Amino acid sequence: MECATIFGVSMECPRVNVASTVSVEKSQKILLGVSGGIAAYKCPELVRRLVERGATVQVVMTEAAASFVTPLSLQAVSGRPVRSALLDPRAEAGMDHIALARWADQILIAPATAHLIARLACGLADDLLTTLVLASTAPVTVAPAMNQQMWQHPATVANVETLRRRGYRLLGPAAGAQACGETGPGRMLEPADIADALLADAAAGTSAALAGRHVLLTAGPTREAIDPVRYVGNRSSGKMGYALAAALRRAGAEVTLVSGPTALPAPAGVTRIDVETAAEMHAAVMARARDAAIFVAAAAVADYRPAAPHPGKLKKHADTLTLELVRNPDILADVAALTADRPFTVGFAAETDDVEAHALAKLHNKGLDMIAANRVGSGVGFEADDNALLVFWHGGRHALPMMPKPALAEALTALIADRYAASTSG
Ligand code: C5P
Numbered sequence: 001m002e003c004a005t006i007f008g009v010s011m012e013c014p015r016v017n018v019a020s021t022v023s024v025e026k027s028q029k030i031l032l033g034v035s036g037g038i039a040a041y042k043c044p045e046l047v048r049r050l051v052e053r054g055a056t057v058q059v060v061m062t063e064a065a066a067s068f069v070t071p072l073s074l075q076a077v078s079g080r081p082v083r084s085a086l087l088d089p090r091a092e093a094g095m096d097h098i099a100l101a102r103w104a105d106q107i108l109i110a111p112a113t114a115h116l117i118a119r120l121a122c123g124l125a126d127d128l129l130t131t132l133v134l135a136s137t138a139p140v141t142v143a144p145a146m147n148q149q150m151w152q153h154p155a156t157v158a159n160v161e162t163l164r165r166r167g168y169r170l171l172g173p174a175a176g177a178q179a180c181g182e183t184g185p186g187r188m189l190e191p192a193d194i195a196d197a198l199l200a201d202a203a204a205g206t207s208a209a210l211a212g213r214h215v216l217l218t219a220g221p222t223r224e225a226i227d228p229v230r231y232v233g234n235r236s237s238g239k240m241g242y243a244l245a246a247a248l249r250r251a252g253a254e255v256t257l258v259s260g261p262t263a264l265p266a267p268a269g270v271t272r273i274d275v276e277t278a279a280e281m282h283a284a285v286m287a288r289a290r291d292a293a294i295f296v297a298a299a300a301v302a303d304y305r306p307a308a309p310h311p312g313k314l315k316k317h318a319d320t321l322t323l324e325l326v327r328n329p330d331i332l333a334d335v336a337a338l339t340a341d342r343p344f345t346v347g348f349a350a351e352t353d354d355v356e357a358h359a360l361a362k363l364h365n366k367g368l369d370m371i372a373a374n375r376v377g378s379g380v381g382f383e384a385d386d387n388a389l390l391v392f393w394h395g396g397r398h399a400l401p402m403m404p405k406p407a408l409a410e411a412l413t414a415l416i417a418d419r420y421a422a423s424t425s426g
Contacts, residue, residue, distance in 0.1 A: 028055045028199060031104035031138070033129040034074070036064025038179045039111035039145035039188035043069050046110060047077040049195035058100065060084065060129045062116065086128040097128060101135035108198055109133075110171075111145030111188045114156050120168075121159035137269040139250070141169045143194050148175075148184025167246070167268035171197055207414070209421035211252030216292035216343065217245050218285060218299035218331065220260035222278045226323065227310035234300045238262035240348075240387060241298030243409035245270045248296075251413050256292070258284045260299055278302050278328035285331050290341035294420055297332040297347050304328060336367040344420045349373040355390060363392055370419055372412060393419050 030050055034043050043059070050057050059074045061084045071082040083091055083100070095103065109116065109129070116129075120142075125131040133140060142163060150156055151173060164170060172189040189197075219241020223231040238259060245257045246267035255270045258281055266272035275281045278301045289295055304325035314321070336345045347368045349359040352375070359373035370393040388402040389412060396419075400411050 029103055029105045030055045030057050030198070031100070031107045031132065031136075032057050032059050032078075033062075033107065033109040033112075033116075033132070034059060034065040034069065035062045035109065035111060035113045035116040035129070036067055037111040037113045037145045037188075038068060040065050040068035042188060042191050043110070044073045044077045046191035046194060047074060049191045050108075050199070051078070053195055053199045055195075055199060056080075058083070058103070060100075060132060062127055062129055064113075083128055086131055097131055098135055101132045101138075104132075104136055104138040106198065107133060107136060107138050107140045108143070108194070109140070110143035110194055112142045114144075114146045114150045114153070114159075117142065117144060117156060117159045117163065121162040137271075139167075139169065139268045141171055141198060143171045143188050144173045144186070145188035146173075146186045147180050148178060148182055148186040151184075151186040165265050167265060207251040207417040209417040209424075210248065210294075210413070213253050213293040213420075214291060215248050215253040215255050215294045215296065216258070216285065216288050217241060217248070217255060217296045218258045218260075218281060218301070219245065220262040220264075221300050222260045222281055222302045222328075223276050224278065224302045224305035224328075225309040226306050227312065227314045229313050232302055232304070232306065232323075232325075234302065236260070236262075236300035238264050239385070239405050240409065241296075242267060243405045244296060244298055244412060247406070247409040247413040248416075250410075251417060253294075256288060258288075258299075260301075278305060278331070282329045282331045282334070285335065289335045289338060289343060292343040294416065295332075295335045295343040295345050296416070297335070297345075299331075300350065301331060302328055330366070332368070333366040344369050344416075344423055346370045346372065346416060350376040352376060356392075359390065359392055363394070369393060369423060370416065391415055 032047065034040050047057050057078045058080050059078050059082045061071060061082055063084065074082050086097065119130050120133060123134060125134050144151065160170065171194055173185055174187045174189055175185040176187050177183050178186055220238035221234045221236040223233045225231050242264045245255050249255045249267060249269045257266065257270050257272045259272055259274055260281065261276060273284050275284050281299060281301060305328055307324040307326045332347045345368050347362060347366060349362050349371055351358045351373060355373050355375055359371050363371045370391065373390045374387055386402055386404050387408055389400040389408060391398045391400065398415055400408055
């Protein structure tokens, strides 16, 4: 079966059905936050649409929301008492707010008013809903609803941008006639559309093989000090590794991301450990590798570091400067060589030429379970938003054609889930 031609090489692919590895493992637990806008009257219908798609819904209202929709209506459709007070001794004696934050697979805030979005952007915790958002690692989806002028105000625009950068997902708003009589952007999306967007994604992303598994991942470049000011570095942006961390998290894995210096925000729900040098990355990974089911090395680790970083800033007295470099530890090879509790180990190979031969050599020489290879150089690979991968494992291969890195990360996650499941099944 001829499945793709990338890097000028046509790939023979075994039948790996990437989509077959994904399924909804269990009912999604959705914490629905309702804030005080007129669109809150649509929330009973939203709860019904979520429940009829198999979700369990716990409603949390802000104080103002109760002016637009009654807690009793939402309790009736969700089948669970609505929570609103942070300091409610009766509720806290049952599932306290920290337990509630941990319970949620996803947080949906609909409608999200301009005021609530501002409170979220500031990281306030001045009521139960905002406290839960801070206390939870679950992905957050926000469905804004407000007057069109408020939506377009620079303060709201900046707050929404802050939430986006933090990894929150925005659904809508739609444009059209508004309750206030104006027309423009600011209408909350229809309940069925919100429910579809939320649960279709969960269904597409959740993998039975990865749910609850601990995945340890490296991403980004490392920096090796020459002196206190300069370093030896590389062009890695971290985009592929971060997209992979987000996709693995969406697939249900518990993800720890050991990251070199990047400008990227940590994906929602991912634990990030910041490091700078290869030695620091090595130490952070080796301390956690035995607790991980899967290790993915997506970092561009410097192979060499200056032998003796200069304690003070180097002065430019001489016409030439010679740096002596020494080898860094190979993190990926060291994890793959673990004898006890070795995780399923996935490497990357960024190559300028002879991609397949180099990738296969690395798969064998480093003792890996899987390797994802890509061509780099002249605008391809590093820093780019799109990429293509050739993925190899013992006895198989799969070509993932050129696509945006988030889509590529989803496809690679499905392949990892497939091969990991195969490795543990026999
Ligand atoms: O041998 P090479 O550097 O080409 O191998 C690339 C793979 O090895 C990547 O997965 C990279 O994250 C990993 N690596 C590592 N530690 C190093 C060098 C590379 O984990 N010191």
